[in-house]
Amino acid sequence: MYHVKEAFYTLQGEGARAGRASVFCRFSGCNLWSGREADRASSVCTFCDTDFVGVDGEGGGRFASAAELAAHLQAMWPVASEGATPYVVFTGGEPLLQLDAALIDALHAIGFEIAVETNGTLAPPAGIDWLCVSPKGSSRLAVTAGDELKLVYPQAEAPPERFAELDFAHFYLQPMDLAPRGGHGTTLAATLAYCLATPRWQLSLQTHKIAGFA
Numbered sequence: 001m002y003h004v005k006e007a008f009y010t011l012q013g014e015g016a017r018a019g020r021a022s023v024f025c026r027f028s029g030c031n032l033w034s035g036r037e038a039d040r041a042s043s044v045c046t047f048c049d050t051d052f053v054g055v056d057g058e059g060g061g062r063f064a065s066a067a068e069l070a071a072h073l074q075a076m077w078p079v080a081s082e083g084a085t086p087y088v089v090f091t092g093g094e095p096l097l098q099l100d101a102a103l104i105d106a107l108h109a110i111g112f113e114i115a116v117e118t119n120g121t122l123a124p125p126a127g128i129d130w131l132c133v134s135p136k137g138s139s140r141l142a143v144t145a146g147d148e149l150k151l152v153y154p155q156a157e158a159p160p161e162r163f164a165e166l167d168f169a170h171f172y173l174q175p176m177d178l179a180p181r182g183g184h185g186t187t188l189a190a191t192l193a194y195c196l197a198t199p200r201w202q203l204s205l206q207t208h209k210i211a212g213f214a
């Protein structure tokens with residue numbers, strides 16, 4: 001059984017593939033935070049901007065099989081998309097708690113390219129086409145290679161220097177958004193300063209928040 005908080009069609013807002021049409025599948029649940037505000041401060045990941053609790057969002061629900069969830073996601077891809085490879089982004093919550101070989105195979109079988117946004121603490125199944133790892137606080141990384149490393153900045157316990165020598169094609173810093181709890185503060189300016197001083201790292205803005213789409 002797969003538990004999905006929400007699923008929707010939008011543009012990827014972040015990282016190297018920002019702007020690409022994507023079906024987003026947001027799995028419920030995370031291993032670094034319960035999702036309850038009362039637990040936030042004492043969790044490994046303290047700054048999450050996402051509600052991933054339950055299955056009650058748009059396009060969410062419980063799916064008994066990989067075929068059923070794959071069909072649900074396929075139905076969100078526009079029919080008139082000749083020349084473009086269908087693209088699904090699994091996120092969450094932590095998608096690697098649920099994404100498995102059966103779901104990867106079912107989506108590949110219907111022509112989808114598969115991207116994942118993960119906190120990097122769990123080993124990924126084979127067959128992921130685009131792996132984005134976003135390390136969190138003091139957590140131990142189980143994934144040290146992939147397509148992009150997208151670090152939310154700044155994090156006292158996860159400075160960029162800890163990750164700069166890992167095996168990724170792209171290195172991004174994404175300013176920490178504290179909006180629900182007090183504004184962007186100085187994170188954007190600090191991120192710009194780090195990228196200017198250390199050109200291996202590039203700026204990732206959450207363009208969907210700026211432009212006002214999901």
Ligand SMILES: C[S@@+](CC[C@H](N)C(=O)[O-])C[C@H]1O[C@@H](n2cnc3c(N)ncnc32)[C@H](O)[C@@H]1O
Binds near residue numbers: 049050092120
């Ligand atoms: C909500 S997470 C879900 C996927 C996975 N659990 C992870 O942490 O990568 C999706 C992306 O949003 C980023 N993110 C979460 N909270 C953020 C915040 N307050 N400001 C900026 N980026 C944030 C994460 O680092 C990750 O790259």
Ligand SMILES: Nc1nc2[nH]cc(C(=O)O)c2c(=O)[nH]1
Binds near residue numbers: 092208213
């Ligand atoms: N448009 C859009 N792009 C995104 N990139 C990563 C997201 C996420 O929450 O994982 C996200 C999201 O929630 N919306």
Ligand code: SF4
Binds near residue numbers: 046052
């Ligand atoms: S690891 Fe990802 S989903 Fe989990 S609390 Fe942190 S940002 Fe949110």
Ligand SMILES: [Mg+2]
Binds near residue numbers: 049
């Ligand atoms: Mg998001």
